[in-house]
Amino acid sequence: MSRILVVDDESAICWGIKELVKSLGHEAEIAASAEQGLKLAANSSFDLLLLDVRLPGIDGLTAMPQYREHLGIAPIVVMTAFGDLETAVRAVQNGAYEYLLKPFDLAEVRATINRAFAANSADSSPGCTRLGEKMVGETSVMQEVFKRIALAASSDVSVLLQGEPGVGKVDAAHAIHHHSSRSTHPFVVVNAGSLSPTMVETELFGHTLGTSSNSIQARNGLLAEANGGTLFLNEVAEIPLSIQAKLMRVFDKSDVLPAGSDRVFSTNFRVISATSRDLSLRVQAGEFRQDLYYRLNGFEITIPPLRERVDDILLLAQHYAKTLGGVNASFAEKTQLELTKRQWHGNLSELHDAIKHAIAETGSEVILPSHLPEPLPLRAVESESTNPTETLEQLVRRRAADLLGDPASEGLVYERLLEEIEPTLLQTAMDRFANEYAPAARALGLHRTTLKRKLDQYGMAK
Structure with a gap:
């Protein structure tokens, strides 16, 4: 029996x-304050x-070092309803x-509890206290992201950040680096999409003097x-x-061979x-090496689009206004x-630019809807497969797997x-038939009253 x-x-x-705890065959002691618990x-x-x-x-995070002195290697699980990136990082550190x-x-x-008891010891990896880029969010989905960033920062595992364009993947990468033990060393960015295909090798691996007609001096690669x-x-x-094949060699051997050189570094x-x-689809299509995919995906963090964290939009807007000079x-x-009902297809990038536009537009301290730019149109989704149905199936499978793996669900x-998929279907039908219930219901194969009830349920009734 454990205590x-x-x-x-x-x-x-x-x-x-x-x-x-009692049902698991263990014993529990309760304390209502950190002092009583100590x-x-x-x-x-x-x-x-x-x-x-x-x-x-005393708050729990401040008391953690004192608890560690008494508990030795016993695991500490932090509980909070007020998670942000700094809280998650401090907890892990x-x-x-x-x-x-x-x-x-x-x-x-x-x-x-079962995982904690199965672990040999608590993770007490030292970390850097310097904060990186501020990531803003109070929703539960962002608290989960903060938690995973903190866990990633406390180790040296390779991390794969996934998410739509503009969701903040670069900020997350900065945050992981700034909170890691490598924070005092370089953070080198390789924007693969902007590298010239003819120059990508020399940009990454470097080259010796005279390797080509343009190499007037030797250069270290990224x-x-x-x-x-x-x-x-x-x-x-x-x-x-x-280049993927050459990257795998670097990851395997931990050395770099510049172009034109016979000496590795x-x-x-x-x-x-x-x-x-979706890298897994790229792997299936033979466009991305499977071994490289597994090497990069040591720890996965998916950053949600802004439409899945609506309650963060006003907080983000206020944050952007302040950082862009609109303090008041x-x-x-x-x-x-208006801010909360927009779809924000460009995610954080679009919201940031909208607030920037509004501050430049307004001559007063109050931002009105007319000060906002027009929303970006929905970009055509680039198919990752020649079969659109297969792509949709992949997306549904992934979301279903996420929900099935979530204890809260x-x-x-x-x-x-159903709540995530059905509103889009209903709204598309209503748009198609100019918000007329009867033809939309016939097309969907629903009774008119059923369609009306569902639209009311989702707050979509006109």
Whole structure:
């Protein structure tokens, strides 16, 4: 039987966790403050600590080093409903084994407890306290992203960042580097999509003097410049197959051979990659090496599009306004409504540019809807396959797998997936038939009242 210390000022959470712990055959002690928990930890031994962040008196993160002195190598699981990137990074850097986001269900807590006991020791990797680029977000999906960034920063594993254009993959890469043990070393960016096919090899690997008619001096490549730091391969899917093979050699051998040279140079860097494409489909199409895909995908982080984090839009807009010089800018109520109802196909990049335009447009401190530029049109989705149905199937499979693997979605997967797909179908039909219920319902094969009810359910009724 193991002993678990639960430190949280919410009595309902403590009761639920204590009952769960008992059902697992373990013993739980409860503390309502960090100070009370420290007294228990000083006078008794525990095999696991579940620690809330927001506590009366000393907060959980500040108390973590003191708990570590008493607990030794026992895992510490941090719990919070107020996660941001800095909180996640501090938790991991202070030695947290895992980071639980409230609200959570008991199945998630059970799985975390089992994983913690299966681990040999808590991850106490040292990290840098210097903050990188500020990533803004309070929604649960962004808290999960912050958690994964913090976990990635605490190790040296290769990271693959995935997401639509403009979601903030570059900021995430910077954040991982800035919070890692390599933060004092170079962060070298390779924009694969903008490299000339004829120059990509010399840009990456360097060249000796006289290798070509244009090489009037020897040059270190970007791989050599990244030594000791982080190599960021942006839009990695665009790297030519011939160069992918040479990159695999670098990753395998940890050395670089410049063009025209017979001498290799040892190198040591961490790799972070980013893509807006589905690399698995590229692998199937023979356009991306499978071994390189597995090498790059050591730890995957998917950054959600802005339309999946609507509650962050006003927070982001205020943040952009402040950083763009509009310190005293405010958003009229109609502007706030307009910002939250737009689809933002360009994601953060489009929102940033819209706020920049509005600040330049307005002569007052209040931003009105008329100060915003027209929204970007929906870009045609570039097919990753010659078979569009196959691409759609891949997307649905991936989303279904995400939901099935999410403890918070247990028993709700069907409903949640339907809620994500059905509104788009209904809206498309209504647009097609000029918001006339009868023809739209006939085309969909639904009764008119059923269509009306569903539109009401999703808040889409005209």
